[in-house]
Amino acid sequence: MSFSIVVDHVSFAWPDGTMVLDGLDAAFPAGRTGLIGANGSGKSTLLRIIAGELTPGSGSVSVTGEVGYLPQNVPLAGSRTVSDLLEISGKRAALHAVENGDVAEEHFTAIGDDWDVEERARAELDRLGLGHVGLDRTVATLSGGEAVMVALAAQLLKRPAVLLLDEPTNNLDLDARRRLHAAVSAYPGVLVVVSHDRALLGLVDQIAELRDAAVRLHGGNLSDYERQVAAEQEAAERTVRTAEGEVRRQRRELIEARTKLDRRGRNARKAFENKKVPKIVAGGLKMKAQVSAGKHRALHEERLAEARDRLTEAELAVRDDAEIRVELPGTAVPAGRTLLTLPLDRADRPDRPDRPDRPDRPDRPDGAPGRDGLKALDRLVVRGPERIALLGPNGSGKTTLLRRIVEHGAHVPVGYLPQRLDVLDDALSVVDNVRAVAPAASVNDVRARLARFLFRGSRADQPVGTLSGGERFRAALAALLSADPPPQLLLLDEPTNNLDLSSVRQLSQALAAYRGALVVASHDVPFLETLGITRWLRQDRDEGLAES
Template identity: 95%
Template sequence: MSFSIVVDHVSFGRPDGTMVLDGLDAAFPAGRTGLIGANGSGKSTLLKVIAGELTPASGSVSVTGEVGYLPQNVPLEGSRTVSDLLEISGKRAALHAVESGDVAEEHFTAIGDDWDVEERALAELDRLGLGHVGLDRTVATLSGGEAVMVALAAQILKRPAVLLLDEPTNNLDLDARRRLHAAVSAYPGVLVVVSHDRALLGLVDQIAELRDAAVRLYGGDLSAYEEQVAAEQEAAERTVRTAEGEVRRQRRELIEARTKLDRRGRNARKAFENKRVPKIVAGGLKMKAQVAAGKHRALHQERLAEARGRLTEAELAVRDDAEIRVELPGTAVPAGRTVLTLPLDRPERPDGSDGTPGRDGLKALDRLVVRGPERIALLGPNGSGKTTLLRGIVEHGAHVPVAYLPQRLDVLDDALSVVDNVRAVAPAAPVNDVRARLARFLFRGTRADQPVGTLSGGERFRATLAALLSADPPPQLLLLDEPTNNLDLSSVRRLSQALAAYRGALVVASHDVPFLETLGITRWLRQDRDEGLAES
């Protein structure tokens, strides 16, 4: 098999000295590869090293052809335009100059062969569902999902031989996800994608798992990977059971041998004491028994040590993946209690009506009322205002304590440690209690003292969630904006289990319908950019 990306003994550490990649070897073949692994295992760091965004402390990376890279978080600086994000502003300026009669040589040099760059850019945006986004629109006015799709269009326009995507479906609505899936399926070059999106991972040709500082390739998509891992684990568990049985048998045989040899020694002493054999003969028998006992003891101890070694080896083959243990506050809200009353501005339609009759069977709302432990799913396309609505709830104020998990996870102080961020929202909590809570979110020991600014996307999510759920008073209304972004598959499962057991009110904005269906949703709301909020 020929490999398009070869990572040779690469090491990379954080500023605090923590090693993220330590002597890593990996190779990625042609086709589409899904790169998976636990949060904090180094997936995003590995992509950045391959892309040249980070320089490894040691080792080397070899890539066949030009590399395109879509980061997990697309910068949304206010002054940049869509044209800037597409990296075509220089060529567009040169084109417009030539069209206005300026025939300076530098304009032709800037344009090169890309005389149709604007047309290609607009066509690619339209293919990705962004036909309404103009090239001169500022990036700051885009939703998170729109920014991701524009950044993807930028990479496709460059036609790189190798394309690296880091959690590309984060923040994307269902239509945008389908379009991204189609773009991935049609991509002609080498593609490596980090994702927890099961549908996207179902489109890859192989899975590369980053685990225990090593990368292992599995042929096939995510389902094939899971079947192979399940079969390996079943075999490993059988091997452990067999090894455990062998250890018990060797331990029993060692005890039996010691008992038998001790009995022989006692018999020799009794024979001498009863004067049945001469002293010299008894001494010889005693020495012979001691030598035999030593040999037998050494033989059985060696066999026991070998059996224990096989057991240890077998146990190492069994996965024991650490998972977050989300324990939400036990703050039940009575069924009749009003948790939130939020007036809504219903947009005016082009025909002058306010949309009161609703649309497509949906009931338009002029206010959002939440009562008791309701579980509300908030759906809608990118840019429709879901995040704005959640922020409006926080700013308007609810009748109960509120916790808000924003989409961009920007509520923590990057300069402070994880512990200090949690203590900032729960100053009365003893530090040992804070550390115990953080341990349930996999921040154990010195990991809890790590600055938030050095965390991976998934680690930052865990730290933010830990801080929100440690607040004093504890939240009785949880507002979650795309909570499954950046989470590995096991953490998504644990989060859904914890939220399903939460007895407070819950409003979740998400495009991950399978995740929403695990939460016992009681109301489904849809936000539309033109017609406001409606209920099905």
């Protein structure tokens, strides 16, 4: 098998000394590869090293062909335009100058053979569902999902031989996900994608698992990988049971051998004391018994040690993945109690009179209620302990609505986890970030809470700026749930972004047990369905908020 990407004994540590990769070897073949692993295992760091954004402390990376890279978080701030994000502003400026009669040589050099760059850019945006996004639009006005798709369009325009995607479905609505899946399926080059999106990982040719500082390739997609791992784990668990039985048997034989040898020694002493054997003979028997006892004890102890070694080896083959244990605050909210009343602007209403020609909307493709038959809302009322799902396409205003709730205020403490997790101070440690929102808690209490989120020992002292996306989510969630007073209304904006599959499951279980009120904006319908949603709301770009 030929490999397009070869990682040779690569090590990388952050400036504070936190080791991320240590002597890692990996090779990625042609085709589509899904790179998976626990949060914090180094997946994003590995992609950034392959892309040339980070320089390893040691080792080397070789890549066949040009590399394109879509980062996990696309910068939204500043005055950059869509054209800037597509990296075509220079060519567009040169084109416009030539069209206006300026025939300077530098314009032709800048354009090269790309005379149709604007047409190709608009066609790519349209293919990805962004036909409404103008090239001169400011990136800061885009939603998170729109920014991701524009950044993807930029990479597809460059047509690199190797394309690296880091959690590309974060913040994408269902239509955008389908378009991204289609783009991935049609991509002709080498592709490596880090994702927790099961549908996307179902499209890959192989799975590369980063685990225990090593990368292991599995042929097939995510389902094939899971079947293979399940079979391996079943065999490993059988081996552990066999090894445990052997340890018990060897321990029992050692005890029996010691008992038998002790009995012989007692018999020899009793015979001497009763004068049944001469002293010299008794001494010889005693020495012989001691030598024999030593040999037997050594033999059985050696067998027991070997059995324990086999058990240890068998146990190492069994996966024991650490999972977050989210313990939400005990903040029961009485049924029917009004927690929030938020008046909605005229522009938020789907039935507003200045839109009499509003066409009927088809049912949502995921099976939840569609626009038809939805009840227009002129205010949002939340009563405890409701569980509200907030749906809608990218750019429809879901994040804006959540922020308005925070700004408006509620009748109870509110906890807000934003989409971009920008509630933490990157310069502070995880411990200090949590202490900032829970000043009355002791350091030991804070560390105990953080241990439930897998920040143990020195990991809790790590600066937040060095955390992976999943680790940052865990830190933000720990701070949110440790706040004093604890939140009785949780607002979560795309909470499954950047989480590995086991962490999504743990978060689902924790939120399902939460006794306060929830408002969750998400495109992940299977995740929402695990929460026991009681109301489905839909936010549309032009028509506002409505309820089924």
